[in-house]
Amino acid sequence: MSDTPISLYRLARGPALTVTGGCIVVAGILAFAGFLLVGDGTIRRVAAFIVGALAVASLLVAARFAWRSPVVVRLDGTGMVVTRPRSRTPWSQVEDVVIEDGHLVLSGGGRAWVDVRLVEPSEQADLLRDVYDRLNAAHGYRRFG
Incomplete structure (x- = not known):
């Protein structure tokens, strides 16, 4: 079972672009504040440098979300790993799978849930099918045919 390929399901473009836009707005505000802070005093220069560094960091986060979603x-x-909130559930310990309010909930030895709506819409059905197929394989079930 451990030789099955790894499947990665990324954040949908909608939420990713929302974060990108928010980070760009924050970077613009910080850059404007940095220009206002530039002055003769050492403290003002240090504050402008810090605000400028925060603006660059905000642009880097925006680029990260725009280029490739997390x-x-x-x-x-061996199991399912959910990134936020961080949890790992081995297939062999899953006793029940429920879809409620857009969340895929696996319970048993541990409890893990993932908001299916955060996954790219074209991959949501693939995610659910992949989870059920891996659970069936872990428990020794196979398709007829």
Whole structure:
């Protein structure tokens, strides 16, 4: 079972672009504040440098979310890893799977949940199918045919 390929399901473009836009707005405000802080005093110069560094950091976060969305769920042969909130559930310990209010909840030895709506819409059905297939394989079930 551990030789099955790893599946990564990333954050949907909508939430990722929302974070990108928010970070760009914050960077613009910080850059404006940095220009206002530049002056003759040493403290003002240090404050302007710090605010400028925060603006650059905000732009880097925006670029990160715009270029490649972060992983929401990672499935491998041993279990499911959810990134936020961080949890790991081995397939062999899952006793029940429920979909409620857009959340996929796995319970048993531990409890893990993932908001399926955060995954790219074209991959949501693939995520659910992948979870059920991996659970069936972990418990020794196979398809007829």
